Amino acid sequence: MAERRVVDHRGRTVVLIDSVAQVTGEDAGRIVVTGSHGGVSAADYAKAVRAALYVFNDAGIGRDEAGVAGLAMLDAAGIAACAVGHTTARIGDAADALENGIVSRANALATAAGFVPGVALGTAIAHALVG
Template sequence: MRPLRVVDSITSLDARDAGCVAVSGSHGGVSSARFALASRPFLSMFNDAGGGLDGAGHAGLALLAAAGLAACTVSHDSARIGDAQSTLNDGIITHTNAPAAALGIHPGQRCTAVAALAQIEQETKP
């Protein structure tokens, strides 16, 4: 089973967290995605921060997709920004990148269900 890391800030991850399922309270912007890219979680979950100008609150998903890393955001209306436990317990998925969609993750799902799916993904695939 993949380890689950619940961190208020994605900056708390490091190379030892590679392959984990990372649930964060961070926004899903490019700056947050760069931290996730450095630590390489199997799946990174962020807050969409209300979208932001030109979709800035989820713009980092594309950066992670380019590296083949799954990522998604939860609605700022469903979970508190900066509070990873709220993301995990209350978050509803709003945006996914292509690697996340390939795992069966889609808008409307609960973060708890997505985290559980991603954790067992390793065991079910050869």
């Protein structure tokens, strides 16, 4: 069963959802860490709720960068989004992404907010210019 919880992370409110399909309207304006891949189908769910930031798993990037293709879609929709490396956090486990994830990809909006490749997700959230 996919887990959903709201946590305090270094003074920031963070929504942890193991699947982006669990996003709800109450998540608008919040930092949302998912365990989902960052592909097109995930972006379709994310576009429905304007979070301050979405975090996905890069799922190994994949052919034609399918594992992170949704990041550009969200950028075009005005939503910051990034992905953590699949070797740093388990796919489908948002808590692991927050605890151990290292940013591997970010759209322009997320990059401007401090989510850059190589930075630990927890650190980036603590110093983020979003949420």
